[in-house]
Amino acid sequence: xxxxxxxxxxxxxxxxxxxxxxxxxxxxxxxxxxxxxxxxxxxxxxxxxxxxxxxxxxxxxxxxxxxxxxxxxxxxxxxxxxxxxxxxxxxxxxxxxxxxxxxxxxxxxxxxxxxxxxxxxxxxxxxxxxxxxxxxxxxxxxxxxxxxxxxxxxxxxxxxxxxxxxxxxxxxxxxxxxxxxxxxxxxxxxxxxxxxxxxxxxxxxxxxxxxxxxxxxxxxxxxxxxxxxxxxxxxxxxxxxxxxxxxxxxxxxxxxxxxxxxxxxxxxxxxxxxxxxxxxxxxxxxxxxxxxxxxxxxxxxxxxxxxxxxxxxxxxxxxxxxxxxxxxxxxxxxxxxxxxxxxxxxxxxxxxxxxxxxxxxxxxxxxxxxxxxxxxxxxxxxxxxxxxxxxxxxxxxxxxxxxxxxxxxxxxxxxxxxxxxxxxxxxxxxxxxxxxxxxxxxxxxxxxxxxxxxxxxxxxxxxxxxxxxxxxxxxxxxxxxxxxxxxxxxxxxxxxxxxxxxxxxxxxxxxxxxxxxxxxxxxxxxxxxxxxxxxxxxxxxxxxxxxxxxxxxxxxxxxxxxxxxxxxxxxxxxxxxxxxxxxxxxxxxxxxxxxxxxxxxxxxxxxxxxxxxxxxxxxxxxxxxxxxxxxxxxxxxxxxxxxxxxxxxxxxxxxxxxxxxxxxxxxxxxxxxxxxxxxxxx
Amino acid sequence: xxxxxxxxxxxxxxxxxxxxxxxxxxxxxxxxxxxxxxxxxxxxxxxxxxxxxxxxxxxxxxxxxxxxxxxxxxxxxxxxxxxxxxxxxxxxxxxxxxxxxxxxxxxxxxx
Numbered sequence: 001x002x003x004x005x006x007x008x009x010x011x012x013x014x015x016x017x018x019x020x021x022x023x024x025x026x027x028x029x030x031x032x033x034x035x036x037x038x039x040x041x042x043x044x045x046x047x048x049x050x051x052x053x054x055x056x057x058x059x060x061x062x063x064x065x066x067x068x069x070x071x072x073x074x075x076x077x078x079x080x081x082x083x084x085x086x087x088x089x090x091x092x093x094x095x096x097x098x099x100x101x102x103x104x105x106x107x108x109x110x111x112x113x114x115x116x117x118x119x120x121x122x123x124x125x126x127x128x129x130x131x132x133x134x135x136x137x138x139x140x141x142x143x144x145x146x147x148x149x150x151x152x153x154x155x156x157x158x159x160x161x162x163x164x165x166x167x168x169x170x171x172x173x174x175x176x177x178x179x180x181x182x183x184x185x186x187x188x189x190x191x192x193x194x195x196x197x198x199x200x201x202x203x204x205x206x207x208x209x210x211x212x213x214x215x216x217x218x219x220x221x222x223x224x225x226x227x228x229x230x231x232x233x234x235x236x237x238x239x240x241x242x243x244x245x246x247x248x249x250x251x252x253x254x255x256x257x258x259x260x261x262x263x264x265x266x267x268x269x270x271x272x273x274x275x276x277x278x279x280x281x282x283x284x285x286x287x288x289x290x291x292x293x294x295x296x297x298x299x300x301x302x303x304x305x306x307x308x309x310x311x312x313x314x315x316x317x318x319x320x321x322x323x324x325x326x327x328x329x330x331x332x333x334x335x336x337x338x339x340x341x342x343x344x345x346x347x348x349x350x351x352x353x354x355x356x357x358x359x360x361x362x363x364x365x366x367x368x369x370x371x372x373x374x375x376x377x378x379x380x381x382x383x384x385x386x387x388x389x390x391x392x393x394x395x396x397x398x399x400x401x402x403x404x405x406x407x408x409x410x411x412x413x414x415x416x417x418x419x420x421x422x423x424x425x426x427x428x429x430x431x432x433x434x435x436x437x438x439x440x441x442x443x444x445x446x447x448x449x450x451x452x453x454x455x456x457x458x459x460x461x462x463x464x465x466x467x468x469x470x471x472x473x474x475x476x477x478x479x480x481x482x483x484x485x486x487x488x489x490x491x492x493x494x495x496x497x498x499x500x501x502x503x504x505x506x507x508x509x510x511x512x513x514x515x516x517x518x519x520x521x522x523x524x525x526x527x528x529x530x531x532x533x534x535x536x537x538x539x540x541x542x543x544x545x546x547x548x549x550x551x552x553x554x555x556x557x558x559x560x561x562x563x564x565x566x567x568x569x570x571x572x573x574x575x576x577x578x579x580x581x582x583x584x585x586x587x588x589x590x591x592x593x594x595x596x597x598x599x600x601x602x603x604x605x606x607x608x609x610x611x612x613x614x615x616x617x618x619x620x621x622x623x624x625x626x627x628x629x630x631x632x633x634x635x636x637x638x639x640x641x642x643x644x645x646x647x648x649x650x651x652x653x654x655x656x657x658x659x660x661x662x663x664x665x666x667x668x669x670x671x672x673x674x675x676x677x678x679x680x681x682x
Numbered sequence: 683x684x685x686x687x688x689x690x691x692x693x694x695x696x697x698x699x700x701x702x703x704x705x706x707x708x709x710x711x712x713x714x715x716x717x718x719x720x721x722x723x724x725x726x727x728x729x730x731x732x733x734x735x736x737x738x739x740x741x742x743x744x745x746x747x748x749x750x751x752x753x754x755x756x757x758x759x760x761x762x763x764x765x766x767x768x769x770x771x772x773x774x775x776x777x778x779x780x781x782x783x784x785x786x787x788x789x790x791x792x793x
Contacts, residue, residue, distance in 0.1 A: 177708070414745050
């Protein structure tokens, strides 16, 4: 295990991962400078001297893809520049109160209870809660049987956006009162020492979050699905930590309630401001439409609409003058009520006149109607906004409701956990950083979880993460967020940038095929000049990776960043469709247990990769035949492209291993069912 | 400690938390506001003059109370804001939404 996690994994309470850090960091910095210098040297040469403009349609995409990769290398270098390895954590602050939240939706009761029992056994004093978004009676009963707290959504959430896990946590925040919150996914079995090892960082009053690694027990050494993320839960998080930008990853993290609540209050003000301004900005159009609708209802309604329009004008200028929104909206609501009342009373006058006229007639008056109209309670009721003819104009009703400070469309006015993305964690951390809070990455495995055991589940999970990250990038671009330092902006941007790799991968697959099949050259030459510029850059990159990833298995990650290109592209298109065109993401909750029964080879899931592999092999064969027949542009060009093809094939081959994977086999015994592997957590 | 004063007129009530208004007492404050509004007093003034400290959970309870009061056709206002609380209101931008009235009667009479 220690090997897997590289630098600090062992739980020796003293002694030091710091030893030799200085020299390692220096070495990394030298290699970063070297890599980037050689990279810039290569790319400048590529752009200025080697683009084969005659085949611009592939030449330009290729040089753009290479530029993308260099920017990626720059961001990686920036991350590694400040690699921070924290030593022993300080002891917990005295008397810290903690709530442990276990979030669940549909995971098996026993799996959740295993986590809950482990959570209850955490040594530091705390209160354990199961946050059951599935609202299952069996879950409630199981929790009660073990004396574990059980929370479900309050009635306020009915018929309102639920905001998935973020909503679940926001709901629980208002039902509990601990100073700190440990958040655990349903399958993450915590170590009894998890709080003792993390709370100490909160002695710094500016620290809002301590994140620990996510580690999976149902994964063997070959890890064909690439579940372990040792590069991320290691050098990358440590590098981000150095820039005070350690990410929140949704589980195995401790948060400070005060920081979250502050986020919620700031967010409330932002949302109210936005909602009220938006409503007032569209008011003119709404009222114009309503006036057309109201014509049939007589001049009193039109006059009332004029009063609403005047109230809108007044509210807008009051907001511009900086008056508090609560006052402005209160006054607005009152003026609208007055307007409604005037409509009603004029109607009532008319009705009274009618009734008097009717009563004067020799025909029998409708006693019941008369009674209703004269009834004071009914009058009062009629005067209420919703009952007046003004309220009958739907568009105006919506406008009036929006000019208020209650955010009635949401279950809770204060949403601490960000709800702008399906991955609430990244957005929340970014907002915390923007408010000036600090975050900590503590590199020690303190919870053991379960990874997906089949390709389909794994793909859904990756898709969800990448979509979430891209949503945040499109909605709250870190490069322009106020309150973030330059380093923090780069750290957030780096992660988002890496999810654009699918487009580059497509070009890296297509370019050698085009050369080998048709002799289409994207570069002026594959000759000496090309290699002289490229090889030093590649060697430096690999050296940097070797030093950073020393003792860590980084190869799976490298493979998947290229091999999942159809998924990354889909994430980009669906995120853009969602953010700009309001389309659905096709979001799926990731199941934590293996589907039962033998599944056939999942061709459908990896079809694009299989097509690419067949084409690559064919391209190599055709290229070599063309070389033998003397049809290839140059022999060196053919060989370079064949090597390129072989590299692509080796990288892509991981999807075949993944598709053939039948799940984790416990080395000691074959597990009898899905949840048994929990017990074997090492 | 939170004191409830309903002697300020029809449909109105003054709520006076004292000491530290933090996550420990906010559940109580929230219930008190909800119950008061439910009992027909939907114009609430929270008098913070005896309050030395408010955290973000306290502010969250005020916002929840504002929502409750508004949805019942009333309002929630704050008065007697000291320097620490004024700072917290500014830091969270909540002063963009709520006006800090000097006195309870000022809060009751406004708007």
